[in-house]
Amino acid sequence: MSPSTKVDVDVKALARHLHEANRDRRLVARLTDDHPDLTLEQGFEIQLALRKRHLKEGARLVGAKLGLTSRAKQAQMGLAAPVHGFLTDAMRLETGEPLVVAALGQPRVEPEIAFVMGRDVSGPAVTATEVLAATEAVCPALEILDSRYPDYKFTLADVVADNTSAGRFVLGTTLTAPSGIDLRLVGCVFERNGALAGTAAGAASLGHPAVAVAALVRELAARGEGLPAGAVVMSGGLTEAVPVSAGDVIGVRFDRLGAVELACV
Ligand code: OOG
Ligand code: MG
DSSP states (O other): OOTTSOOOOOHHHHHHHHHHHHHTTOOOOOHHHHOTTOOHHHHHHHHHHHHHHHHHTTOOEEEEEEESOSHHHHHHHTOOSOEEEEEEGGGEEOTTOOBOGGGSSSOEEEEEEEEEESSOBOOTTOOHHHHHHHEEEEEEEEEEEOOSSGGGOOOHHHHHHTGGGEEEEEEOSOOBOOTTOOGGGOEEEEEETTEEEEEEEGGGTTTSHHHHHHHHHHHHHHTTOOBOTTOEEEOOOSSOOEEOOTTOEEEEEETTTEEEEEEBO
């Protein structure tokens, strides 16, 4: 068999495997341990099957997330290409709602700028300008990652299959129209228990968070999908993610966009 030949994998069975591990809060071996030839495309097929399982169980699709868009994140994970995943209502924490650490396996938190789309946006050639025009508001956000793989050690195909480690997310309450704001320059201060955990500016995510969202929309177009009005998009972690335990308080404060805080219990 030539190295480029796609080796068949049981996409549905692997999605079920990851889904059940998530439900039972178990960590599992990387898929590539058993399937070393797993391709990125197969990773996406598994993610899609996983999404179907979430929706079948009653979750509602509320948006999408980017991952590995900043140098800080790429260096932390040892992977150099952006990826994307899906967000459901079950992953969303209300503002002020604590994160129950025991509900997750190995949570890590990272600061992001979230987009709330005001109009549908789709297409294989969408630009950052078009994304901004379709954006109702941006807001400060925290993503709570929860990889199924021990110590977050994975390949791109593994992490894509695992819905890019999506665990929970929380949005700040301040919604700001993006017009007139250069999102590249929006700085943030990320803190854990009052101690500085990282600093960044919006440009950390692929040069401009809207460039990242446009890249996501183009990727979705290749799969016949887009972002509907109302969709929430997490535009990518700006700093390294930090592990959290019960008792921790995590906060991010952005210039111009406001702040969001998360208590871990
Ligand atoms: C993969 C997901 C990365 C981001 O914003 O960079 C991500 C991981 O780090 O486990 O969500
Ligand atoms: Mg993230």
